Amino acid sequence: MDHDSVANSTSTPASDPLGILQHIFGYDHFRAPQDEVINTLMNGGDALVLMPTGGGKSLCYQIPAMARPGVGIVISPLIALMQDQVDALKQLGVKAAYLNSTLNAETAFSVELALRNRELDLLYIAPERLTQWRMQALLQDCQIALFAIDEAHCVSQWGHDFRSDYLQLSLLAEQFPSIPRIALTATADQRTRQEIVERLHLSHARQFIAGFDRPNIQYRIVQKVNAQQQLLKFIRNEHPNDAGIVYCLSRKKTEAVAETLGKQGFKALPYHAGLPAATREHHQSRFLREEGVIIVATIAFGMGIDKPDVRFVAHLDIPKSIEAYYQETGRAGRDGQPATAWMAYGLQDVITLKQMMASSDADEQHKRVEQQKLEAMLGLCEITSCRRHALLHYFNESSEETCENCDTCIRPVDTWDGTEAARMALSCVYRTGQRFGVSHVVDVLLGKNTDKIRQFNHTELSTYGIGKALDSKQWRSVFRQLVARGYLISNIDSFGAIQLTEKSRPLLRGEQAIQLRKDVAEKPALRKRIVSHQPDSALWEALRKCRTTLAEQYGVPPFVIFADAVLMEMMETMPTTDAALLQISGIGENKLEKYGAAFKAVILAFATPENKQTKREQPSDTENETLALLKNELSVADIAIQRELSEGTILKHAATLIDQGLIALSQVVDIDENTQKAIQTALLEQQASDEPMRFRPVFEAMEEQFSYGILHCVYADMLPSVNLEPAVGDGKDM
């Protein structure tokens, strides 16, 4: 970092939390429970915040650090991330810096000087540095706004991210008793939470536990047939230009998959602990800084990656627990935009993982816990009801029975009475002596004539050929479900032979029935709620290009310039003035100053005459064409198809025509009276607020059921003689 840019940063235009949120970060309002957390810290209290990734955790400490006198000290173990976090804050005009082992002595000194001179609002620091005697002395001389302990679960010896440095952080409570402290984590585990409270002396802290639902993530688990081909198809159909992460179990596999994807024209890079550090760093940095890079990784990748626009996470191997699945899939869609968590899973995965666990050297209690966690994960794979509901239930969170955004909700799974098939399967395992793998047992059930069957005289068995009603794929599905549910185990000491368990007895005896999942082939049409978030248009590409150019210029990842959601709102509202840009969520004053001109230029170049705010007495040619078709009673959708324009454009024409009194609202949109009244009320409410007229709050108030185009039409109908988009053009208020 350079010291000059710290000293030259602009001063805060607002000092209350809401003012900072609006002017610097460019958001309208806080999301729960951000405001309550911030109030607690503003009033000098301590807080423990448990929030899923993407929930807006960092604002909880960044804003009070800026609003309170003094500097906020942020302790984070993620050294690789600090620079990005500080760069992002600097882009907003916040006086932020970091201190960790990657800085040379000179730079570190200049940061310390800035700290001493009270020039910083936020200082990010690695835990080992904080506990140094020298740093302690320095901090004693400073005015401190708060301490934020990020990734607080690292203090837990139970968890896999344990950092011994974190244990030392208890000294903060002792040495700075009057300074508010906030500990933050995304880990759900009750036991971990308890450890954080104890070890960091936070028993009196207010706890804020936000929900774990990530509604924008679509969960899908498919049956593995040819995993790599399935993956390829999935990416090609649904995320061809997107950034994503593919998780595999082995290092070798990550390289093979990255190569396959690369050959198909994707920017795919492997990442695992066996690669040289420089290669890993290079791949990670390309993932962060370029658009559309796919990382194919072992679980070594992820911790410390804070990329908001990852559009998909794919698993080619099943994670070992629901916690791991939640954490890994949670890296998708942190910006709140639609994202997919896709996994291919099959019989061999179950067998491999179960064997790995059985043969681990962990103590018995640990093994049992791991085994239970795996069972729960397998249960999630085999479930026939809503996956999100099951996932949240696992974290003790109640939710709707169906979410409409997971594969089982979108395409309900059929079950079948598998009692008879299961009995045949179990019986055949028993008759063949519990000495063989699944393939051989299936061959016996199907009455095949293989060397192995002849060698062991298995043609003589009563179960030989009794299973011809099913094919081998169906049998493997039966076995997978029996293993997943614990009716069969794969014994590693007998070379993976399938054996009966205690649980299988009642089923075998016919005392118990079993419902099995009917496996379905994956169809690409699963994108029910995944509305194409990247509109296939030249404007979208131009906006992305503008963002990339600015990102290179400022040396930051593209998402630090603007999130995808901001670009999408630009496409919706086509802002061409500063006032209009500021109305977009995520654009604050500093970003407006830095990037506003560049984006305005792009939008202006694309603004067709009807998008521009020129009040016309006469409709344009294109509007006249739409008018003629509307009068011929064609629907907006049909006109859009016929004219090869978007429905949004046709609705824009219609709004102008309604405004000019050339056509009635009822000739354009088919909405009933009550709906129209509801929209009108929302529009009037918004208009009555002090702000200039904005359609986004109305869009949200109507639960996103009506497009902006429809809202514009209703609005034009209400106020027949006003401009349509006051925010665009001359910026005149209504």
Ligand SMILES: [Zn+2]
């Ligand atoms: Zn669901």
